[in-house]
Amino acid sequence: MSGPSDFQPSNPALKWIERRLPIFGLIHSSFVAYPTPRNLNYWWTFGAILSMMLALQILTGVILAMHYTPHADLAFKSVELIVRDVNYGWLLRNMHAAGASMFFFAVYIHMFRGLYYGSYKEPREVLWILGVIIYLLMMATGFMGYVLPWGQMSFWGATVITNLFSAVPYFGESIVTLLWGGYSVGNPTLNRFFSLHYLLPFVIAGVVVLHIWALHVAGQNNPAGVEAKTEKDTVPFTPYATIKDAFGVACFLIFFAWFIFYMPNYLGDADNYIPANPGVTPAHIVPEWYYLPFYAILRSIPNKLAGVVAMFSAIIILCFLPWLDSARTRSSKYRPLAKQFFWIFVVVCIGLGYLGSQPPEGIYVIAGRILTVCYFAYFLIVLPLLARIETPRPVPNSIADDVLAKNKGRAATAASVVLALVLAGGLFAGSTQNAKAEEGGTTPPAQSWSFSGPFGKYDRGSLQRGLKVYKEVCSACHGLSYVAFRNLADAGGPGYSEAQAAAFASEYKIKDGPNDQGEMFERPGRPADYFPSPFPNEQAARAANGGAAPPDLSLITKARSYKRGFPQFVIDFFSQYQEQGPDYVDAILQGFEDKVPAGVTIPEGSYYNKYFPGHAIKMPKPLSDGQVTFDDGSPATVKQYAHDVTTFLMWAAEPHMEARKRIGMQVFVFLIIFAFLMYFTKRKVWADAH
């Protein structure tokens, strides 16, 4: 963007517009002719990746808002209905939810890149600060978005985060009440969060425009950290940067698709599949992974106000980075000490992230404090000091020299970047797997499930037998309220015909009404009806079951989990292990033992279960051998019942799993071919530039 463009469209109609609104000239000078340093590496493609992610989040978000109901009583259900009933709703929701994580993943790489190559230094201070503002807005948006599904983590996350403001002296309580719109987190809170969650992405988009504007005024930094001086140092943005960015985007999409299609719940928390309950706090409140480092800083300071101040300072300090680091050399490539400290800092941040996910006790607290000190020391001591004592290596004379110097071994760089990204992605995402509240339970044994892995499918026979077990046993106490009878005939389900589903429905009595006389009445079920719940309301369920309401089973296999631990969760990322829930449910059903082991006391009205956290479960042993007879000759054993009913409940929780994995495979094949094409196209285009 150097002065007014001399671009002139040749088409008369465009010429007519251009004279009145020089928009084509603006686009041409900003995205076509714009000179970009020729030595940019793939870390520079994350700007384009982030733009794409922002656009994708806005697009999928606007669509989800068409189907979502921002009401405390309906929000959770409306999200479930999006996933179950809306055409491709599961895809859109997975894209949006995983998209938030990918957005943060990309922004962290973008920020670390800026840190490493000194992209915040004069004359790019404003550019950098605008970036910090975007990051803050992203955090606010992500937090409010996480509240919208109105599950347990949504609710308690909202409670904990809004309570941060109660640390403000004098005005704390009033600020919190103002945020809530009530005496506690409730419907008004949800409504305003929805409104703001819709607004903020557009504010982000606005600041992004400023960010890009500032970028185009100062020019891009580059790995050598020397300014472009002559024509030889730069290439036009299009096609060179465009094609390279497009290749970067294609590779990033492969990583993204892994989550959308194969690991949609890997980054989420099982507790968020339990509807919000203002009366029960989950045992471990853990924010989304992208907040964990700051959460760890918050927790490592034993004073409330100081903790909150430290947490916010950890972000705000980034704004002062251009002045804290006054070294003249930009790129850490030529700063031997700064380079080492940079990598130590990266490890500190990942370490803080890991600690943020662990329970705040013992060694974790001490480690958290040490790393918090390291975090701030990097900015306040290390960087200012290095600027004074470090002797940098000589930087190249020009970008062109830099390119000449390292033209060997280029392809290897690209390959290693891709590999590093995949590994970093796995580790970073993996380090965020939360500690689940399953202390005191024995780890459930891993079962073999027909639906695991990239080609997994439900075993129809198992689904049909499981339905029988649910109907004859579980349904006496547990509802299945998100499953409709019509679903039994859906593709990827138990494989019944529509007539069979209708016949199955008609065996149920459904309450309907009021009729013309104003009375409720019972009628036979129809395919459109949902499985009726055994109790009219939660109080009745509680009263009939010794104080513990039997949970609805529609989502139980996704709402239960257990801690996988390190390094298992990293392996899980690559092996697509997603079956903690089914393993746990299956284990509970088989985990009842009459003989209570020595040292365990089971209170009156509870039963011993080997796999239940704390071992005392309120549910009596539900299944015994011979209780249900199968027509297909499958053994009438508890083991078989547990396996079948768990398979059925997995389908009930994830009815479109088969479509998800099938489409996922198609997308993968496509993306890999596309990435290869992009790579060769990029090479052809760049052949001119070298």
Add this chain to the structure above:
Amino acid sequence: MTTASSADHPTRRDFLFVATGAAAAVGAAATVWPLVAQMNPDAATIAAGAPIQVDLTPIAEGQDIKVFWRGKPIYISHRTKKQIEEAQKVPLSSLPDPQPDSARVKSGHDQWLVVIGICTHLGCIPIAHEGNYDGFFCPCHGSQYDSSGRIRQGPAPANLAVPPYAFLSDTKIQIG
């Protein structure tokens, strides 16, 4: 810049560019599909649009009821002798949308008129037992329908639509 040296290997180079462009176009089209398809009615809405059954016994001669099917009001009129006669007698040539009464009711059930109560002009709901033709009158822009639900006067272009329905017995119909 891109074309500077393309003369060297025009075919191989062009093929690569075309293939990449085509793959991008296919990917974009495949991405747009679910983004648009989500606007169609969801599975719950479709399931809720299943056929409904209506008991006719409470409807006395000369009365009508309104029931809802797929969110649309359906008029079920128990027509009087006079209304039936009027409907049958009208010369077809005088109708804007000619249709004999027999085509609008089920044979043997002449007294029952079942029509979708949505004006064919712009979708308002006509009022029963009003207008000059012993049928329906639409208050929005003054369309008038006769006792067979046929358009007689006003801006509406067509007769009130007859929904798919069948008699399960003499006193019960299934709509849909």
